[in-house]
Structures are given as structure tokens and as C-alpha cells.
Amino acid sequence: MNPFQQFIDLHKANPDFFEGKADIFEDFLKAVRNLRRFANDLAEMMKPDYGVNLNGVKSPRQPALVRRDIPDYSSAIITCVNDTYYVPASLFDGKVKVAVYDADTFPFGLNAYHSLSHFNRVFSQKVLHISIEGGAKLEHPLQINNILSAAVDLATFRRIFIEVGGGAEAKIIFNDTTADADHRYLSSQFVDVFLNDDAHLELYDITDTSDNVARLNELKVKLKRRCDFNLYSLSLSAGNSINIYDLDFESDNSEARINGFVIGDGNQRIGNSTFVNHLSRHCRSNQNFKYVLDEKSHGTFYGEIFVWEVARFTEAYQSNKNILVSRDARMLSEPQLLIYNDDVKCSHGASTGQLDESALFYMRQRGIPENVARTMLTQAFVGDVVDAVKYQPLRDRLRLLVENRLYKRSSRPCDNCRMGCDTLNRK
Amino acid sequence: MNNERRNINDSDDIIKEATNSDYKYGFTTDIDTEVIPRGLNEEVVRLISAKKGEPEWLLDFRLKAYRHLLTLKQPKWAHIKIPDIDLQAISYYAAPVKKEGPKSLDEVDPQILATFNRLGIPLEEQKVLSGMAVDAVMDSVSVKTTHREKLAELGVIFCSISEAVKDYPDLVRRYLGSVVSYRDNFYAALNSAVFSDGSFVYIPKGVCCPMELSTYFRINAQGTGQFERTLIVADDDSYVSYLEGCTAPMRDENQLHAAIVEIVVEDRAEVKYSTVQNWWAGDAEGRGGVYNLVTKRGLCRGESSKLSWTQVETGSAITWKYPSCVLAGDNSVGEFYSVAVTRNYQQADTGTKMIHIGRNTRSTIVSKGISAGHSENSYRGLVMIVPKADNCRNYTQCDSLLLSSTCGAHTFPVMEIDNPTAIVEHEATTSKINEDQIFYCNQRGIPTEEAVGLIVNGYAKEVMNKLPMEFAVEAQRLLQITLEGSVG
Numbered sequence: 001m002n003p004f005q006q007f008i009d010l011h012k013a014n015p016d017f018f019e020g021k022a023d024i025f026e027d028f029l030k031a032v033r034n035l036r037r038f039a040n041d042l043a044e045m046m047k048p049d050y051g052v053n054l055n056g057v058k059s060p061r062q063p064a065l066v067r068r069d070i071p072d073y074s075s076a077i078i079t080c081v082n083d084t085y086y087v088p089a090s091l092f093d094g095k096v097k098v099a100v101y102d103a104d105t106f107p108f109g110l111n112a113y114h115s116l117s118h119f120n121r122v123f124s125q126k127v128l129h130i131s132i133e134g135g136a137k138l139e140h141p142l143q144i145n146n147i148l149s150a151a152v153d154l155a156t157f158r159r160i161f162i163e164v165g166g167g168a169e170a171k172i173i174f175n176d177t178t179a180d181a182d183h184r185y186l187s188s189q190f191v192d193v194f195l196n197d198d199a200h201l202e203l204y205d206i207t208d209t210s211d212n213v214a215r216l217n218e219l220k221v222k223l224k225r226r227c228d229f230n231l232y233s234l235s236l237s238a239g240n241s242i243n244i245y246d247l248d249f250e251s252d253n254s255e256a257r258i259n260g261f262v263i264g265d266g267n268q269r270i271g272n273s274t275f276v277n278h279l280s281r282h283c284r285s286n287q288n289f290k291y292v293l294d295e296k297s298h299g300t301f302y303g304e305i306f307v308w309e310v311a312r313f314t315e316a317y318q319s320n321k322n323i324l325v326s327r328d329a330r331m332l333s334e335p336q337l338l339i340y341n342d343d344v345k346c347s348h349g350a351s352t353g354q355l356d357e358s359a360l361f362y363m364r365q366r367g368i369p370e371n372v373a374r375t376m377l378t379q380a381f382v383g384d385v386v387d388a389v390k391y392q393p394l395r396d397r398l399r400l401l402v403e404n405r406l407y408k409r410s411s412r413p414c415d416n417c418r419m420g421c422d423t424l425n426r427k
Numbered sequence: 428m429n430n431e432r433r434n435i436n437d438s439d440d441i442i443k444e445a446t447n448s449d450y451k452y453g454f455t456t457d458i459d460t461e462v463i464p465r466g467l468n469e470e471v472v473r474l475i476s477a478k479k480g481e482p483e484w485l486l487d488f489r490l491k492a493y494r495h496l497l498t499l500k501q502p503k504w505a506h507i508k509i510p511d512i513d514l515q516a517i518s519y520y521a522a523p524v525k526k527e528g529p530k531s532l533d534e535v536d537p538q539i540l541a542t543f544n545r546l547g548i549p550l551e552e553q554k555v556l557s558g559m560a561v562d563a564v565m566d567s568v569s570v571k572t573t574h575r576e577k578l579a580e581l582g583v584i585f586c587s588i589s590e591a592v593k594d595y596p597d598l599v600r601r602y603l604g605s606v607v608s609y610r611d612n613f614y615a616a617l618n619s620a621v622f623s624d625g626s627f628v629y630i631p632k633g634v635c636c637p638m639e640l641s642t643y644f645r646i647n648a649q650g651t652g653q654f655e656r657t658l659i660v661a662d663d664d665s666y667v668s669y670l671e672g673c674t675a676p677m678r679d680e681n682q683l684h685a686a687i688v689e690i691v692v693e694d695r696a697e698v699k700y701s702t703v704q705n706w707w708a709g710d711a712e713g714r715g716g717v718y719n720l721v722t723k724r725g726l727c728r729g730e731s732s733k734l735s736w737t738q739v740e741t742g743s744a745i746t747w748k749y750p751s752c753v754l755a756g757d758n759s760v761g762e763f764y765s766v767a768v769t770r771n772y773q774q775a776d777t778g779t780k781m782i783h784i785g786r787n788t789r790s791t792i793v794s795k796g797i798s799a800g801h802s803e804n805s806y807r808g809l810v811m812i813v814p815k816a817d818n819c820r821n822y823t824q825c826d827s828l829l830l831s832s833t834c835g836a837h838t839f840p841v842m843e844i845d846n847p848t849a850i851v852e853h854e855a856t857t858s859k860i861n862e863d864q865i866f867y868c869n870q871r872g873i874p875t876e877e878a879v880g881l882i883v884n885g886y887a888k889e890v891m892n893k894l895p896m897e898f899a900v901e902a903q904r905l906l907q908i909t910l911e912g913s914v915g
Contacts, residue, residue: 322844327814327847331844333841336837339836339837342832343859346856346858349854350842350852350853354847
């Protein structure tokens with residue numbers, strides 16, 4: 001029997017537990033299947049006999065796993081092994097408050113928006129709450145390292161709340177890695193982000209996991225007045241991954257940019273979905289997603305821009321460009337505009353194709369071997385997403401990581417981690 | 428007709444006419460109509476078949492479709508608010524009473540002729556000069572087909588589908604349902620079960636049809652639906668251009684129009700299908716109007732075949748229509764050009780599907796949406812490249828123009844690319860009319876309303892240019908009239 005269903009059956013007797021939603025798991029499967037938004041086979045993702053950590057048993061932290069992943073900058077690190085958080089006592093001289101709550105007693109209320117977050121809500125045991133003080137200008141990023149490490153197939157559920165105070169400036173990096181690649185994981189994460197007036201946030205979502213990971217990730221962002229929000233979705237390697245990015249412009253004059261790339265090979269299935277909700281006036285949004293799909297990988301992009309009647313003077317743009325490298329790669333792209341207002345400037349563009357043959361010819365003519373030429377062109381293709389990364393040390397690092405990934409170089413200090421800091425440093 | 432063909436620049440007349448005419452086709456014709464009781468069941472399907480004296484195989488086809496219909500639900504996925512259609516409240520057969528088949532125009536009911544004269548349809552003999560062959564379908568039955576003899580000399584078959592069933596049963600049996608199966612969707616199943624008439628066109632090998640073929644559809648009787656079926660077959664190396672126009676009288680209730688158009692294009696043949704759709708769109712409060720729920724699909728079966736859809740959609744309370752191309756033959760080409768105008772409480776969810784199966788197939792999609800009032804205008808499109816379809820090319824452009832702050836414009840494109848050699852591009856923009864352009868016109872003494880008409884016509888030019896000449900003038904005028912009073 002499916003472990004999730006088993007869990008639900010166990011708790012059916014308790015009427016408060018699901019708030020009358022005993023069939024939530026079925027609902028969840030049905031909803032996602034009906035949406036047809038993802039190439040991912042969700043039923044297949046759910047099939048393995050995952051262990052569900054119901055009693056909140058702490059995963060041990062191995063010293064080897066806790067390393068500074070990206071060199072040349074200092075950052076505060078929160079480590080999360082499976083679903084156990086290791087939080088340092090103080091961060092940024094107390095400007096950032098971090099606390100871990102039990103999900104049942106979380107004081108700020110737990111919302112659920114899509115079926116993925118409903119699913120997460122039922123099973124997550126702990127909530128990580130990060131609060132950035134108003135007016136704080138954090139020079140260095142806060143890093144949240146999610147490490148999957150277990151001796152059995154495991155399902156993990158993480159729930160995170162981030163509140164950025166008025167006028168604060170911060171960078172947050174999510175870094176997903178796998179330590180024991182032999183086992184299969186279901187990694188579900190739901191992040192709620194609240195930006196108060198004049199807040200600036202750069203949020204990096206870097207995925208570099210093994211092919212055995214099924215990742216269900218949802219990020220809900222609410223922006224107040226004059227906010228500036230940058231989101232980077234960087235899938236260097238993701239086994240079977242669904243990302244939902246959901247943005248609400250709740251007040252006027254805010255701006256958001258979403259940049260993302262996906263590099264897929266093997267049997268990877270990578271789906272990104274964005275919902276940009278323009279609920280107020282004078283807001284701007286810009287999305288740019290690029291996919292490079294090789295071997296038998298499948299990619300999905302579903303982007304929705306919704307401009308409500310009240311949201312006058314909106315500017316909303318969206319672009320999705322994809323390269324299919326091999327015959328068996330597949331791409332499904334659905335960029336959508338829903339507009340209920342006439343004072344807007346909106347556009348979307350999508351294209352799927354291959355590398356420019358004449359550019360390839362030019363390079364080969366000048367003695368560059370074909371595989372190198374191809375990689376160089378591919379690198380340039382995802383280059384504008386990498387170039388958009390504002391934090392320079394990370395940008396430099398990403399260039400290297402992308403290059404290593406495209407050359408399929410094994411640059412890992414340990415077999416299972418592609419972030420590979422030490423080995424690369426020695427170079 | 429001369430009146431109809433007058434130059435578009437003759438703007439005084441246009442404005443006078445436009446201000447006086449909200450919907451000039453909103454009249455009913457008082458003719459004897461034979462209507463069967465409302466309701467749908469197996470007996471009704473048998474009755475329709477019997478009334479038309481159909482062979483056994485066609486009755487079987489209808490019954491299979493009806494039984495399949497019972498297993499289906501009305502689709503709800505489109506971006507339109509559509510009430511549940513009560514299939515039992517519709518009469519499925521309304522024919523002008525026949526007094527023996529008319530042999531010449533003199534025998535045709537003069538009132539029917541008068542109706543078509545008011546519509547400006549070139550049905551009478553004098554219209555030979557206009558070079559069109561017309562099959563007019565009123566409610567359910569084909570009234571008169573002109574130019575039959577001339578076309579017959581070339582071997583072109585252009586007749587109503589019920590005649591084709593009698594005269595060319597092999598052809599009809601071979602192609603009917605081969606592109607749009609009765610299992611395709613709810614409305615296709617409904618149409619397959621109860622279709623009453625429609626047009627059948629067969630262009631033999633190597634024939635370039637010398638004139639444009641044209642059908643005019645009109646719903647006349649109250650409480651009836653129109654379920655026509657068009658089947659066009661273009662054999663090897665042939666060419667045909669086909670025009671379709673639609674109108675309906677004003678009524679408070681909603682009328683249902685669920686049609687099927689099937690096109691088969693063989694080796695190196697070309698079919699051009701143009702539609703100007705001006706069904707009654709309901710009044711300013713959104714009461715009444717036609718539900719236009721149509722399945723149109725063409726199969727480019729032959730190598731190097733070409734199918735081109737052009738549509739100007741200005742009418743209907745609800746439009747649900749996706750003329751598609753299945754590009755099965757190598758090197759085949761599919762085109763879709765569309766202008767959809769919605770105003771008041773109209774809702775349109777329209778677009779196309781380009782399914783690339785053959786190698787080196789190409790498709791172009793140009794869709795222009797114009798929305799005003801409280802209307803909803805959506806583009807929905809699918810571009811699919813299957814794994815074995817090498818070197819395919821698609822270009823899609825869909826633009827939306829917003830004329831009021833209460834309307835909606837939406838785009839739902841889907842691109843499913845399973846082959847790395849494909850190049851697929853999609854571009855979409857949404858904006859309102861550029862105020863600088865209006866200012867420029869105002870400055871030169873052109874009133875705002877006229878300026879909007881001018882700008883919109885320029886905006887839609889790319890599609891209008893694809894229409895045959897006679898239609899282009901009509902369509903341009905229609906566009907101008909439709910937009911009258913909806914600026915602001």
C-alpha cells in the first residue's frame with residue numbers, strides 16, 4: 001500500500017487532523033493529473049515505498065556534509081538534513097531571527113494554495129521561520145542547504161516561512177543536494193515569502209540533486225508596496241522535479257524578475273510553473289526561462305500572467321526559449337496571458353529549436369572540435385540567465401558549475417555532490 | 428450587390444449605415460417550415476434519417492454517434508461561461524416545406540429567394556457574373572445550388588451532402604468521419620448523430636476549380652439548432668477556394684450551431700477555406716445570440732499539400748472553434764489566419780491546432796483578437812511536433828487589442844515539441860490602441876471613432892489580405908460596423 005495513504009488511513013479517526021480532507025492524497029494526484037501541466041508522471045513519483053518520518057525523528061548531521069558550498073563569500077548557513085533543521089544560535093548580529101516550530105503549534109497560520117502545498121501541509125512536522133528585521137541591509141547571503149541523506153527510501157517535507165521587514169535588503173540561497181544517491185527520495189518543500197514595503201530580496205533556488213529524487217517545490221511570494229524581488233530558478237540537475245512559483249502583487253509599484261534555466265539529461269523530468277498575479281497598479285514583472293534538454297529528458301514550462309481589472313498600468317513580460325539536443329528529448333511549453341484590463345503592456349514569446357548550424361560551422365572551420373563548439377554555444381544560450389545573477393561571487397561560481405555540467409565533467413569532491421567546492425578550489 | 432461592393436473608403440455611407448444598423452441580418456422569413464417535435468432520442472435520429480431517405484450505413488453511423496454522445500459530457504475546459512445546453516429543448520430538423528424538388532429558380536419559394544436577396548447572396552441567375560457557385564443552407568436543408576452544370580463539366584462535385592449521399596455514396600462513405608470522428612468530442616458526436624445537411628465538394632485530380640465555391644448558412648426557425656456538415660475532398664494536384672458565411676435572426680433565446688467541417692487534401696493539392704461568421708451575437712445586455720460550437724479540421728494527407736484557413740469572427744454569443752491542420756504528408760503546409768472581434772457580452776475561445784506528422788512540414792498562425800465592451804476573447808492553440816517529423820517549422824503570432832477597460836484578452840498557446848530538428852516560435856502581445864496614433868488622426872480631422880476603425884483595419888490587414896476579394900470588402904465593412912459604438 002502507498003505509505004501516504006497508509007498514513008492517512010491511520011489518522012482518519014481524528015476529525016481535526018485533515019479538516020475533513022481525508023481524501024487529500026487522491027485529490028492531490030487527481031488535481032495534478034488533470035492540470036496536465038507537467039511531463040512528470042506523478043503517480044510514478046509516488047510509487048516507491050518511501051518512509052515517512054511521522055514521529056519527527058531527527059536525522060543526524062554528519063560533519064562532512066556541512067560545508068560552505070560556494071567559496072569566496074561568507075554566508076550564514078542553515079543546514080537541513082532531510083527534514084531536520086540545524087540552526088545557528090545567531091545570524092547577522094541578530095538582524096535575522098530564525099526559529100523552528102512544530103507545525104501543529106505554528107503561530108502564524110499555515111496556508112495552502114495549490115494541491116502540492118496541501119499535500120505538504122498534511123505531512124510536514126516542523127516549520128522553519130525566518131524573519132529579517134526591517135531596514136536591515138544584509139551584505140552576505142543566507143544559505144539554506146537542503147541535504148538528502150538516508151539509508152532507506154525516504155519522503156521529506158519541509159515548510160518554510162520567510163518574512164522580510166520593510167526596507168530590508170537580503171539574499172537567500174536554497175541549495176538542494178543529495179548525499180546518498182543510491183536511495184530514492186521524495187522531497188517536498190513549500191516556502192511562503194512575505195515582502196513588506198520597500199523590501200528587496202534576491203532568492204536563489206539551486207537544484208543539484210541525484211536522478212533518484214522526486215522534488216515537489218512550491219514558492220509563494222506576496223509583495224507589498226515598492227518591493228523589488230528577484231527569483232532565480234537554477235536546475236543544474238534535478239531528477240524528477242516540479243517547481244511552482246506563485247507571485248502576488250498585493251500593492252502598487254513593485255517589480256519582480258524571474259530568471260531560470262534547466263539543464264536536463266538522462267531520464268530527467270523537469271517542470272517549472274509560474275503564476276504571476278497582478279492585483280495592483282504600476283507593477284512590473286519579467287520572466288525568462290531557458291531549457292537545454294539532452295538524452296531522454298523531458299521539460300515542461302507553464303507560465304501564467306494574470307492581470308486583474310484593478311491592475312492598471314501593468315507591464316508583464318514572459319519569455320521561454322528551449323533547445324532540444326537529442327532526438328529523445330521532449331519539451332512542452334504553455335505560456336499564457338489572461339488580461340482583464342486595457343491599460344497594460346504584456347507580451348510573451350516562446351521558441352523551441354536547436355543550436356545555430358551556421359555558428360557551429362563557423363567555429364568548426366576555425367578548428368574548434370564539434371563537441372566543444374556545441375557546449376560553448378549552449379553555455380552562451382543559458383549565459384544570459386547566469387549573467388542576470390546579481391551577486392557576483394555566485395555568478396562566477398555558476399559559470400563554472402554550468403560549464404562542468406555541460407561538459408559532464410565529474411568535478412565532485414564526493415561522488416554524489418555536484419557543487420564540488422574543494423576539488424574545484426584546488427584547480 | 429453593387430451596394431455591397433462599394434469602396435470601403437466611402438466612409439459617409441458606412442457611418443450612416445453603421446449607426447442605423449445594429450445587426451442587419453436580424454429578420455426572420457415567414458415560410459412554411461416543417462419542424463419535428465423538440466427532443467433528442469434514438470427515434471429522432473431514425474426519423475431524421477428516414478426523412479432524408481438515407482441508406483442503412485449512414486443510419487448506423489448516426490446511431491453509433493448518438494450512443495457515443497450518451498457517454499459524453501459537455502466540455503467545460505474552454506475559457507467561456509456556457510450554461511448547460513438542454514439537448515431536449517431543441518428541434519433537430521426544420522426544413523422549408525418541399526413542393527417537389529425545384530428544377531429552376533422559378534420553382535424556388537419566392538420568399539426564400541427574397542430572404543437571400545436581402546442577405547445579398549448571389550443566388551439568382553444574374554449572379555453568374557459574380558463568378559460564384561452557391562449552396563445556401565437554411566436551417567437544415569440545402570435550398571439551391573447554382574452553377575452545378577458548369578462545375579460538372581470539369582468533374583467538380585458541389586452539392587448538398589444529402590444529394591451526395593444519394594448520388595455519390597462511395598465517395599461520401601469513404602471520407603465521412605475520416606477527419607473528424609464522431610468520437611472526437613461532445614459536439615462532434617451530437618452533429619454526427621443529427622446532422623441534417625451541409626455541403627459536399629469533390630475536386631478531381633488535376634482540376635483547378637475555376638470559381639470560388641460558397642455556402643451560406645442561416646438559422647431561421649425558432650427553437651431549432653443548425654447542425655450542418657461540410658466535407659471537402661481535393662484530389663491530387665487540384666485547387667479549390669471555399670467561402671462560408673453565416674447569419675441568424677435576432678431572438679431572445681440562444682440558438683445552437685454545432686457544425687463539422689472536414690477537409691481532405693491529397694498529393695500536391697491546395698484548399699483555401701475562408702469564413703466570415705456573423706451569427707446574431709445577442710443584444711447589448713448579452714441576451715440571446717448563437718452558440719457557435721464548431722469542429723473544423725483538415726487532413727493534409729498528401730505530400731506537398733496545402734490547407735489554409737482564414738476566418739473573420741464577429742458574431743455569436745459564444746464561439747468555440749479551433750480550425751486545425753493535421754499535416755500528415757511530407758512537405759505539407761498549414762496556415763491559419765484569424766481576426767476575432769468580440770463586444771458587449773460576447774465570448775470567444777478560438778484558435779487552431781497544427782499537428783506536424785510528416786517531414787519538412789510548415790505551419791503559420793496569425794491570430795488577431797479585438798475585444799471591446801464586457802467581452803472575453805481568448806486565443807487557444809496547439810503546435811505539436813511528433814518524434815518522427817524532422818525539420819518542421821512553425822511560426823505563431825497572436826496579438827490582442829483591447830478597446831475597453833472591462834473586456835478580457837487571453838492567450839493559451841501549447842507547444843509540444845518531440846523532435847530536436849523542429850523550429851517553433853511563438854510571439855504574443857497585448858495592448859490597447861496607441862494614443863499617439865489616435866492623436867495623429869484627430870489632428871488631421873478624423874474623429875476618434877473613425878480613427879479607431881482605421882487603426883483596427885490596419886491591425887487586421889494581415890489577415891484580411893488573405894481573404895478572397897469579394898469577402899475582403901464585406902469583412903472590412905463588417906469589422907467597421909461591429910466596432911461602431913464600442914469605443915471608449
